[in-house]
Amino acid sequence: MKTLIWLCACLCALAMPAQAEGFLRTEGTRIVDAKGQPVILRGMGLGGWMLQEGYMLELPQFGTQSRIRAEIEALIGPDKTQAFYTAWLDTHTTRADIDAMKRWGFNSVRLPMHFALFTLPVDKEPVPGQDTWLEDGFRRTDALLDWAKANDLYLILDLHAAPGGQGNDINISDRDPTKPSLWQDPAHQAKMVSLWRKLADRYKDEPYIAGYDILNEPNWGFADASDRNGCQEKGNAPLRELMVRTTKAIREVDQRHIIIIEGNCWGNNYAGVLDGGLWDPNMVLSFHKYWNFTTRDTLTTILTLRDRYQVPVWLGESGENANTWFSETIRLVESEGIGWAWWPLKKIGYNNPLQIKPNAGYLKLLDYWAGKGSKPSAAEAEAALMQLATQDVAYAHNLHRPDVVDALFRAAHSDESVPFRSHYLLAKGGSLPAADFDMGRNGIAYWDTTAANLYVSTGGKGVTWNPLQAYRNDGVQLGQDKTGLYVTQMVAGEWLKYSFVAQQSGRYTLSLDAEGGVFDFSVNGGPAVKAPATVPLKAGSNSVVVRIVKPGSRLRRLVFTKR
Template structure:
């Protein structure tokens, strides 16, 4: 259904066929199906797969091409064999053999249907399923026996995939195993050569009752869709391989972005697991190498079935369906070369290659950015769908057109310099790369085609990592499709092959279709100017891009000519130098760190910096620096647990605590999350955690990872049982965080818990309750000099208290339990080291924290 865009009106093949028969008769419907089968897979498709680098094809088979349904058998219990299916497999096998490609036979639709998800197996609820009919199971066994006997000596038959994605309530999978064993025995009666593939129940991933293996030439196949691509996502199936010494195969995955494709294949191959992808083609898609055009005639038929259009005539319906059948031929499809590039080439290399040839002077079409990985050919914030892991669907290409990366592409009808598509749905700091060939060095103008309903969108261009334009501001054109020219002048380009980067500098939206470059003059015709600036990766510097190559030595004595303003205050500059790897860039180092919220401006009033051709750099004032630093939590700060920078293993769920939102949970030993933080000075904090747990205790360790990737333990925290997964309690510890930028890693040592948020807070003053209540607690003397400490509870009926002593780095030193005498406890602290100590007093359900100096 979904592959035909008909899920809501004809979700299965038999429903689709019945509706066509009603519309244009049985003969014309059969003619359509024959044309579809003749065009959908051809010799050219197999040749292409081989050329792209694939070594196998998994063929999804419908039993009705090989034998009649049990309801149509002339003699009940006997099997009528149809040549059509066998002949089609013969042809495909010949094409595969000619290309050294293995053919894997996959029974996608078994007699009666093997799954309640009817669209997958063509299950008809009005008839007995595979599991409700011994005759259907007998026919399935017989079909595999026929296939095995026919292909037993064929070396390019790779495997027999016995049943695709069973999804039926089969207690213990007892009936599934029984049928698998019966099919295996029938195959082995004639064929001992070929591998047998066993898929689990519930869409291939439940192997309950299907171990140990019953054949010495079989493998287990699982399917993978929409989940994370980390080691944990495959560990569950690897353990099955290790336990039973049986090979694994990821028999079906896909329907996601190129980022997901690359990451999934990478983790599979790292673990020596073979794979197969879905689909090769379907109607109007970006997720496969070929997209079948969604024709107006076929849309009319669907709209009629939806009661949204008049009934087409027989001839209109026939013409529309035959057009659709012919369009399934790859020669008539839209070719998505980025898909197989992500699956094959990008697994092996970070290299980007041109999507098309780009010459300057000439036109760059914005959707034709280079082929390559995320962060190499492009960057887009939304680039993958992990809905199976997160519970939330996320679009990657929000325009759902042209390419399968995160870049958002839509169609347009701009008559000027358009290839029919444009980039839209932009976000700050997204970018795309274009490999170009510049015919000669000189000054160029750029004619940029943009459209927007509002003014204020910003972008700039860079060449080989150095800005070549100032930041450009887009004005409203009146509509999203009303493209107009934005002209940029005096762009210096050098002859040769280069990479042009289109940077988006603001979240204000606009669409961009193309850039046409025209040579307008020579480099010497323009002054030596500062164009742009941005923050450096080290978070302590800014980079100034100039329009001409710098004479490096001229920069060395220029520090007194620069001023740097951060948030309206002058910041000390520690050094100014020419960039070691960029010809047109100056680096200004500053004392202290910069953060992503800083507003930064640079001025220059000197005459000593020159270009390599002798031009003097023009002075400039208040050049705005693009702050492209990664956002960090600036301490002190409350951090929502779900706002991690990176995470492995946790799940998210709705949180009923005050403030709502999400909490992380489903914790296991080894799970961790990382958060980016900045601390402007070494300081002690009270680390508060908002936790919940139905049972048991858990242990968390927090680590700081510095800019050199050195990991230091910050503290270890034990979480309590709170009585429920949404029964929340705040616990605290004390930590000292040094100055600097860090990744804060929260690591689960053991146990299950939910975490809503954690907070770095300035420690409470002496005598203040962590919950903000009047403590009524006195700790004295402070400082303490004679190892005798007194703790007094005022207006309290407590008779017992617990006192915990911690070092300033939150290391636990000692626990004492004391009885009060007239509300006061006399405590010997001779075992406590001298210096600053954190004292926590627990009385009833309250706890009180104090700083204590022992001398």
């Protein structure tokens, strides 16, 4: 409990409160508040709420929300499918989630919007060329804004799924590849521009809106169709033209909010986009960062643009990695005065602050969709899906991952480790689970040779830093059997640090519950000794570092016995 209180206090101290006394704006290379004070946005993206991506539901084979919806309809019919999606939107993100974000230390939230919650698709408009507005999306955005305001959090509106879809990575925009994309149909572009004008008119007087992220991760080869995601694009003229046009429409009704733009190639290719200079004086360049090194040279391109055009830059999306990568990346960008928005708040998966734990019926559905199980009845499928949408996704039912929150805030700025859980040794001794090593960056709380996924920089395969994909998101390989958790896949030279409290000082024999291997350890910074050995402990706080000399198959516990 003391550790938890201490951690909360540290997080509150680190987080800059977002007191929205006026509109955010740009000033040189910084985002500033109404008083001209620099603001570093520390945010989280609400991925999976208004727009589902297949991997977040353990359905990568379906990918897009439209495909997922079609598969659900095939099982339970369109009416019950609609009930599922309504319940999903009602439950996935609520005031409780935003309250928690404030407690953890965030000062902003990025809302990934699906255009179809706000307006009909082009091919479903009863009158071609006219826009039918749907209140559901606006109502839900209003509610989110109210929750954000109650917590002094800024809200960034992000068009994640544009009409027609903005790229060949179809999952992120729910694009149907059999139909014209955003770039192939002027009617889609007109609807996107019209939607942003509508949103800007609705929120023009809201200082808690930080800005408009007008198009998430465009990825399209304009000059060369074989350059499917636009990473080699040199001109990007259609992208610039659409963003200029959208900005103009916004400025017809809203002169105050920041305009956030993203380059091609998932937000990072700005070649040609800024030819002719910036087209608005209150603009921010967003970039996205995934699975690469955490060194300053990885920011060279975006920092060059920042300095050349004297414009603020913002890490608009990042995440999906190990805790140490989170901390190192945030440490890097904040050292440059750059804010960030992590991705996502929750999913069926373990490397986010909240984890959705699906019910047994949904797991059977996953087996069926994967071709590994029998087809459920309509009643069974409906029950499983409605339990997922009304209970499993709810904040109160999510698994909370404090190590991820620690990585995003405390560990990003601290060269010390803290206990993963509070452990107390009684006068007669006790034990520490090997999986409960400290929280902190790689090299501070532990040392592991495969601590994060860096496949974009290394050109190799992705690294699974914790094959168990459960319990915690640190770069130490864990396993589990009927006796509990254990550390596995050890490499000579790797080490783990444990902090704990001893009730009584004295000499204790420290032995390791391990299968094979040779280990040494040092207590309270003392000399390394081979396990088992007898060592002195202080009354109060102590630490021990366990080092792998020769790997074993499993390390289960550290056992202390009073002499």
